[in-house]
Amino acid sequence: MAETPLETARRAAAPDDAASAWTRLQSNRNWLGFWFMLPAAAFLILFLAYPLGLGVWLSFTDAKVGSEGEWIGLENYEWLLGVAPVSDFLGIIANELFGTEFELEGDTTFWLSVFNTLLYTVVASAIKFAIGLYLALLLNRHMPFKAIIRAVVLIPFIVPTVLSAIAFWWIFDTQFSILTWMLQGLGAIAEDHQINWLGDETMARASVIFANIWRGVPFIAITLLAGLQTVSASLYEAAVIDGATRWQMFRYITYPLLTPIIAVVMTFSVLFTFTDFQLIWVLTRGGPFNATHLMATLSYQRAILGGYLGEGAAISTAMIPFLLAAIMFSWFGLQRRKWQHGGRDD
Amino acid sequence: MTRTGEPRDSAVQVTGDAADHREGIDHLETRLSRMVTLWLPLGIIMLVLLFPFYWMTLTAIKPDAELIDLDTTNPLWTWHPTFKHIYVLLFETDYPVWLWNTMSVAIGSTVLSLIASVGAAYAIVRLRYRGANWVGGAIFLAYLVPPSILFIPLAKVVFDYGLFDTPFALILTYPTILIPFSTWLLMGYFKTIPFELEECALIDGATRWQILVRIVLPLAIPGLISAFIFCFTLCWNEFIYALTFISDQSNKTVPVAIVTNFTDGDIFRWGSIMAGALVGSLPLVVLYAFFVEHYVAAMTGAVKE
Numbered sequence: 001m002a003e004t005p006l007e008t009a010r011r012a013a014a015p016d017d018a019a020s021a022w023t024r025l026q027s028n029r030n031w032l033g034f035w036f037m038l039p040a041a042a043f044l045i046l047f048l049a050y051p052l053g054l055g056v057w058l059s060f061t062d063a064k065v066g067s068e069g070e071w072i073g074l075e076n077y078e079w080l081l082g083v084a085p086v087s088d089f090l091g092i093i094a095n096e097l098f099g100t101e102f103e104l105e106g107d108t109t110f111w112l113s114v115f116n117t118l119l120y121t122v123v124a125s126a127i128k129f130a131i132g133l134y135l136a137l138l139l140n141r142h143m144p145f146k147a148i149i150r151a152v153v154l155i156p157f158i159v160p161t162v163l164s165a166i167a168f169w170w171i172f173d174t175q176f177s178i179l180t181w182m183l184q185g186l187g188a189i190a191e192d193h194q195i196n197w198l199g200d201e202t203m204a205r206a207s208v209i210f211a212n213i214w215r216g217v218p219f220i221a222i223t224l225l226a227g228l229q230t231v232s233a234s235l236y237e238a239a240v241i242d243g244a245t246r247w248q249m250f251r252y253i254t255y256p257l258l259t260p261i262i263a264v265v266m267t268f269s270v271l272f273t274f275t276d277f278q279l280i281w282v283l284t285r286g287g288p289f290n291a292t293h294l295m296a297t298l299s300y301q302r303a304i305l306g307g308y309l310g311e312g313a314a315i316s317t318a319m320i321p322f323l324l325a326a327i328m329f330s331w332f333g334l335q336r337r338k339w340q341h342g343g344r345d346d
Numbered sequence: 347m348t349r350t351g352e353p354r355d356s357a358v359q360v361t362g363d364a365a366d367h368r369e370g371i372d373h374l375e376t377r378l379s380r381m382v383t384l385w386l387p388l389g390i391i392m393l394v395l396l397f398p399f400y401w402m403t404l405t406a407i408k409p410d411a412e413l414i415d416l417d418t419t420n421p422l423w424t425w426h427p428t429f430k431h432i433y434v435l436l437f438e439t440d441y442p443v444w445l446w447n448t449m450s451v452a453i454g455s456t457v458l459s460l461i462a463s464v465g466a467a468y469a470i471v472r473l474r475y476r477g478a479n480w481v482g483g484a485i486f487l488a489y490l491v492p493p494s495i496l497f498i499p500l501a502k503v504v505f506d507y508g509l510f511d512t513p514f515a516l517i518l519t520y521p522t523i524l525i526p527f528s529t530w531l532l533m534g535y536f537k538t539i540p541f542e543l544e545e546c547a548l549i550d551g552a553t554r555w556q557i558l559v560r561i562v563l564p565l566a567i568p569g570l571i572s573a574f575i576f577c578f579t580l581c582w583n584e585f586i587y588a589l590t591f592i593s594d595q596s597n598k599t600v601p602v603a604i605v606t607n608f609t610d611g612d613i614f615r616w617g618s619i620m621a622g623a624l625v626g627s628l629p630l631v632v633l634y635a636f637f638v639e640h641y642v643a644a645m646t647g648a649v650k651e
Contacts, residue, residue, distance in 0.1 A: 032473055033469040033473040035465075037470075037475075038465070039461060039462035044488055044522060052496065052499070055495065155395070156395050158627075158634045159627040160630070164402075166604060166605070167399070167401060170620065176414055181421060218395065222645060271492060277494045278586065296494035300586070303498045304497075313499065327490050
């Protein structure tokens with residue numbers, strides 16, 4: 001890096017033997033940068049990078065709570081994934097979707113949690129995206145009280161997830177569910193029929209996915225709205241003059257210009273849905289019959305409640321490939337954005 | 347964002363005499379179609395989004411007898427509001443202690459993170475030391491590392507450092523979630539401050555530290571407020587670390603305490619549980635009400651950068 005004239009002058013002014021740490025600190029941007037970075041770097045190395053590595057290492061040991069554990073190689077993974085992971089993976093999908101009864105080589109609960117996590121992520125993200133985009137388009141239209149409506153929409157995102165999850169727990173109560181009462185009142189179900197919202201396997205999955213969608217939609221809608229507001233209105237004017245329909249304007253103007261921000265928002269959404277813990281822990285703790293156990297909740301159960309740190313770490317580590325896939329997705333989304341803005345670097 | 351208002355107004359004038367619904371200019375829609383395509387779906391979505399809070403509030407102020415009575419009274423309203431549940435919560439449980447823990451942990455880790463992020467963001471954007479771009483990228487990647495894959499090894503780290511079951515376990519680990527986000531946000535703000543201002547100060551003999559404190563930070567106050575509010579909310583929200591690293595009753599935060607201490611299956615606890623959830627949400631909602639714009643800027647800013 002070339003020296004600025006100022007730095008050269010300073011260096012010349014300072015006698016060589018007096019080039020102490022202090023002078024260097026004041027003039028050398030690398031040194032200065034090092035000190036400015038130090039607090040952030042210390043936190044991120046001590047409590048993020050090091051634990052990330054430690055987690056991978058733990059997954060190769062038989063560490064338990066209170067004992068250091070020894071290197072056991074791939075044993076945790078063999079125990080979880082079994083000897084034939086691919087057939088186990090296909091087997092659990094067939095078992096859950098088509099009711100077949102394949103015997104799995106690996107840990108059935110683990111494979112069930114993988115299936116649940118993928119189901120949860122795919123279904124919740126797709127619906128969140130659809131509703132979020134729709135809501136963003138609605139909010140982007142001219143209407144009175146726009147600011148207030150927009151502020152209110154975001155409230156589910158502000159309120160701590162655990163606390164709103166507890167509200168859902170009460171809404172999904174077996175005996176005193178307000179939802180059941182409403183459905184009875186509307187005549188959708190019989191007066192004496194009770195819906196076991198969180199006790200039945202399929203209903204429990206649907207209920208937690210609903211709660212997740214409820215919580216995620218505001219984030220997606222408000223971020224996409226911010227993207228929509230940067231789309232120049234003159235493009236729509238031109239389209240109107242050319243006789244474009246509403247759908248054509250969405251398909252050929254809004255959507256292409258919004259793709260970069262959609263890519264980023266959905267990456268975040270997928271990432272946080274995939275690693276969700278709070279909602280499940282409050283609503284079902286993985287039950288009934290592990291039907292809602294996600295990989296995150298299973299790793300908590302095995303590592304912290306069960307004490308098998310190594311095995312829990314292996315489950316966590318197994319999530320990393322999926323996260324990397326999401327990050328790659330984000331990366332290509334950002335690349336495309338630069339291209340769309342004419343290749344500028346900023 | 348400020349650009350969008352102007353052209354849209356002119357669009358209204360230009361197409362004033364063309365009355366074709368397909369053109370998509372909002373003011374030309376009939377009242378009925380506007381009702382069906384805008385207000386009806388918006389109303390339904392808002393109703394679903396807000397109903398859990400209404401239900402939470404209503405449960406918190408309903409007498410116990412009405413909570414489990416869906417037949418003789420209308421459960422969607424109460425004529426006998428009571429503050430009993432909130433009273434029990436505040437005076438007969440440790441709730442105030444948990445509230446205080448949550449607040450102090452949130453403020454402590456937010457302040458620590460902001461100090462660290464200001465330094466890092468300034469160094470990356472303005473000092474441009476060797477490798478600054480790489481570090482910026484690495485910080486973005488750190489943003490993508492979720493707590494649910496870190497809590498197991500972190501539990502071991504926290505235990506080894508002797509922090510287990512102390513507030514410092516949370517105050518020192520939360521910044522790993524906050525620093526990447528707020529650094530990224532502040533980098534965006536610092537980039538908008540004219541470089542010439544700093545050059546002038548450098549020529550006048552100001553040190554980098556003086557420039558940061560006297561010029562850059564005062565100009566970045568909106569960004570700092572955004573970062574503070576968002577970090578504070580994230581801390582208040584955090585669950586998995588607090589659940590894992592804290593076991594003593596008196597060190598718990600509100601989300602963890604409500605889940606672990608209140609949910610003992612007793613049907614008559616519902617009033618108190620909902621009161622706890624309500625009181626625990628209120629500080630954030632009030633904060634949010636005052637700083638909506640900063641909040642939205644923080645949320646969308648980090649994504650747009």
